[in-house]
Amino acid sequence: MTRLDVREVTVRFGGVTAVDKATISADGGQVTALIGPNGAGKTTLFNVITGLQKPTGGKVFLDGDDITHTPTHRRARHGIARTFQRLEAFGSLTVEENIRVAADAVRAKNTKPAQVTRGLIQRIGLERYAGARADSVPTGVARLVELARALAIDPELLLLDEPSSGLSEAETESFGELLRDLAAQGRAVLIVEHDMGLIMRVSDVIHVLDRGRLIASGTPAEVQADPLVRKAYLGEEDPDESEEPAETEEPTESEEPADSTLVMPAADDEPESGGWF
Known part of the structure; x- marks a missing residue:
């Protein structure tokens, strides 16, 4: 559907x-x-x-x-529920309170918001941080808090x-x-x-x-196999657009064939602008 x-x-x-x-x-x-x-x-x-x-x-x-x-x-x-690229957790509230806010907002749908909140804390694996302020937890944990908060409204479409x-x-x-x-x-x-x-x-x-x-x-x-995608991500030229064939060299014994798997560059290699999210 x-x-x-x-x-x-x-x-x-x-x-x-x-x-x-x-x-x-x-x-x-x-x-x-x-x-x-x-x-x-x-x-x-x-x-x-x-x-x-x-x-x-x-x-x-x-x-x-x-x-x-x-x-x-x-x-x-x-x-519809979503999380954000930049963290949008309520920093002054605990992890549990962040999730409870969303559960309470749809109380008509969640007849037991406290139970829904506890269930999501267990499901996402946030028991250790339930009582901690959201602005004190590691970034990765804060993202999971946002996910749990989004799930508290029981969305049909999750972004x-x-x-x-x-x-x-x-x-x-x-x-x-x-x-x-x-x-x-x-x-x-x-x-x-x-x-x-x-x-x-x-x-x-x-x-x-x-x-x-x-x-x-x-x-x-x-x-992964689409030539337009490979060009956008890896800067590969479309063979049909090349006016002249590229010169080739025989590889030395120490050289290995390049890995053509579509990957993102390491974070340290990302440019300040015009690079990757």
Whole structure:
């Protein structure tokens, strides 16, 4: 079932086009990824879906209903929840209180908000930090707090913006399993993420943006093999665009064939601008 249907959405800021007629969808029961280089328009598109940014053109549908002009709070009531690239936890509240705020906000849906809160703390693995202030916990833990708070409203569409940032390798592995479990319950999970290993493991469908335009959609294997994606991520030239064939040299015995797997550069190698999220 298609929960989210974004049709030809365009966002312009003055003379700059941040999103250019992007069309994506997210189905219930699946993890859908939205990836692309820095400045591709991923977070801007998230903001359109959640109502924080008005589109210049195009429409957004949730379960077949046009929500393009629906206020943000009503979208939340209709089952949309999200986390943010920059942490938005209530720093002066405890971890438990952060989650309880959301559970209380939908009290009509959660008849037992305290029970819902405790259940999410256990499920996400936050027992150790339940009584700690949110501004005192590690970044990775704070991201899990935001995830638990989003889940407290029992969303049908869950949007996650860079949720694994700050997580250890083991925590990221567990987080990937959690994403699959959440999707298996029928939710549509849409994720923006820089960790390509995680994306390739957990995603059913991947949409790729480059300079605001959708350049590819498909399974992880299909996206990895797409020449436009490889050009956007790795700077590889399209063979059809080359005027002259490149000169080749015989490799020496010590040289190994280059690994063509699609990967993100290490954080230390990221440029200050024009690089990756």
